[in-house]
Amino acid sequence: MMKLFIYLFGIVLLFGSCEDKKKASQTETEIENEIKPEKEIKIKPEKENPQNYPEITNENVVQFLTEYGEKNPETKVLISSSFGDIEIELYKDTPLHRANFIYLVKQHYFDETFFHRVVPNFIIQAGNSDLVSTQKKRAELGKEYLLPSEIIPGRVHEYGTVSGAKEYRENPDNRTAPYEFFIFLGPKTSTTHLNGNYTIFGKVTKGMDVVEEISKVKADDGDWPLNNIYISAKVLE
Structure with a gap:
């Protein structure tokens, strides 16, 4: 009975560890995606006259x-x-x-x-x-x-x-x-x-x-x- 308890306790720890790693990995991915967007958007500046003087x-x-x-x-x-x-x-x-x-x-x-x-x-x-x-x-x-x-x-x-x-x-x-x-x-x-x-x-x-x-x-x-x-x-x- 003691062996069965230890075995079940080990299984719980194993799944808990995997779940924690999964959550940690998911959290890291979410943070990474927030900092580095999938596609960088570049805004093309409007053409300006020399030194921004008007025409x-x-x-x-x-x-x-x-x-x-x-x-x-x-x-x-x-x-x-x-x-x-x-x-x-x-x-x-x-x-x-x-x-x-x-x-x-x-x-x-x-x-x-x-x-x-x-x-x-x-x-x-x-x-x-x-x-x-x-x-x-x-x-x-x-x-x-x-x-x-x-x-x-x-x-x-x-x-x-x-x-x-x-x-x-x-x-x-x-x-x-x-x-x-x-x-x-x-x-x-x-x-x-x-x-x-x-x-x-x-x-x-x-x-x-x-x-x-x-x-x-x-x-x-x-x-x-x-x-x-x-x-x-x-x-x-």
Whole structure:
């Protein structure tokens, strides 16, 4: 009888042990499943403009550039090319153009664009290219916006002045195309159609010898250099 009791007691202990192990194993599995979900869910972030800035439009351009200009007061920019460096000083009395130029430089818009138009004894123009990357940058920063003119009475195009290119179509207010600029080197006699129609927002302070050299390269019938003249830009101060 004692042997039978010990045998039955052993069976109870055995089943109890198995049940405890089963419960422990089940508990561990439940905890593991709670910590490590069966499928990890990844949320794809929405595409954002560089540094989370909004796309610039004709509706927000003045407010955006006014606020940006207050926080980014720099006035000196270095334009680099295979021909050498050109230093530009931006005028404070054309605040929207200054802020726009600094913004584009800091967003690396000008990097890998070209001096895409050269006219000896007149101008060299930059800020465009035939690369897909340039159009992509414009689409991200603001494809349609124009800058309100900031034409200063009495300010005329002179050797080394920097002006904004202009959108001709339906543009009675002489609004500036934001992505392109030109450096003037022609005589004052050739400024009749420029003065009072294009915003002059800076001047070359160093590197006009480079400008002269670039202006003399061979170009096609549309004034586009036969060999692309890549540029990059950075803020000096």
